[in-house]
Amino acid sequence: MADQIFQGQEHPFQKSDYIAPEDPLVEANLERWQDLKFGLMMHWGLYSQLGIVESWGLCSEDQPFQDRGGMPYTEYKKMYFELISEFNPQNFDPAPWARAARYAGMKYMIFTTKHHDGFSMFDTKQTDFKITSPRSPFHTNPKANVAGEIFRKFAEEGFINGVYFSKPDWHHPCYWSPLWATPNRCNNYDTRKYPQMWKEFCNFTYNQIEELMTGYGKIDILWLDGGWVRPNSTINDEVRSWGYDIPQWEQDIDMASIVKMARAHQPDLIVVDRTVQGPYENYRTPEQTVPNEVLGFPWESCITMTQSWGHNFAPEYKSSRFLIHTLVNVTAKGGNLLLNVAPTPDGTFEQEAYDRLSEIGDWMAINGEAIYNSRPEEPYKRDDIYYTQNRRTGDIYAIGLLNEDDSMPNEVHLRILKNIEVANVSLLGTSKPLRSCKENGGISVEIPAELRDERQFKYAWAIKLQTA
Structure with a gap:
């Protein structure tokens, strides 16, 4: 049984200064979000076919949670990116996911539109490395625009929707250039020497986020992962504690322009630029942990239902008792709980996931009054x-x-x-x-x-x- 909160691949949560949003529309939406208390997260992508810790096998850093099975790195990378020709979730239907989450008492949803591997689970026009590409056997399916189907079905069930989006993109040639090796998770060239290359990547990121802000209905949360993509001026002790070398050059993608554009389309948008303390981190996100005390700002513990974010071929589901107790613990300290469920490669939830959501829902039907608002x-x-x-x-x-x-x-x-x-x-x-x-x-x-x-x-x- 996986009844534990364990340290994930990111970083330990630490308190830091918080800058509240000044826009009254954003402030009101953030207050409303704090009332919701319980949300669903879903990590789903090419990595689901391998049963691994998302796309982290592509990263050259020495990390205990990644295992390439002894495969040489270049061979692994080639194999991974070619998974696009195999990913074919023929049983994908988000309607039962949304119904089960609603019964569990969840009120909002965050979906991984793109993880660090760069594979887009939406019909982007910026790259062919996407679920709707002709290279993907799923592209002829009526539900091929996976993110669009998910956002639509969850909105029909009354959820507010959030976009998970990775700022780094390990597939894009202007983030990890094929001209040089990729020693760590950061971009692999000096942006001072190649400013036009970095500008092209910034434009790519801007355009992808604008697609998500304009083509998928009401979006309430932009949940940005990959906190190492940030201005050097924001690097602090928390970042240094993650244990990898920060490059000397900037990885500034101009968050001010991105947020201005995003809120022009979604005026009350909550932005979560994870771990980059400042005006674009409207709430903080301790990962796989619950703070020991009440915090003086909005926050959300993001925690997995099993031992991993993505699908695992030998999942260890946390008990309903543990998950309910975690929800109570988080709520009493003023936070929200974002519980991750990982769809399978064929596009379904496992029965144990449905069972946990149902048992949580039975409890919430009686006691939710003590949780919400x-x-x-x-x-x-x-x-x-x-x-x-x-x-x-x-x-x-x-x-x-x-x-x-x-x-x-x-x-x-x-x-x-x-x-x-x-x-x-x-x-x-x-x-x-x-x-x-x-x-x-x-x-x-x-x-x-x-x-x-x-x-x-x-x-x-x-x-x-x-x-x-």
């Missing part, structure tokens, strides 16, 4: 009980986590730090008011035996304190 409430955690407050109603919720052998207690002691007047106390999923009384440092609540249904409350329970 919430903000941290002191003390956000005490004695395995997590606290949230609905920012609209002012009601406070106490969420108690239950381990596999636990049963719901007959009396709960809530450590509410502030003085509040409580009009009613209830257990979510029931209608009977609970007896309660104030005590030193909080409120004591009695749970009658007839309400302690172990089937209904096997993962966690939530008590609502309706304020007067």
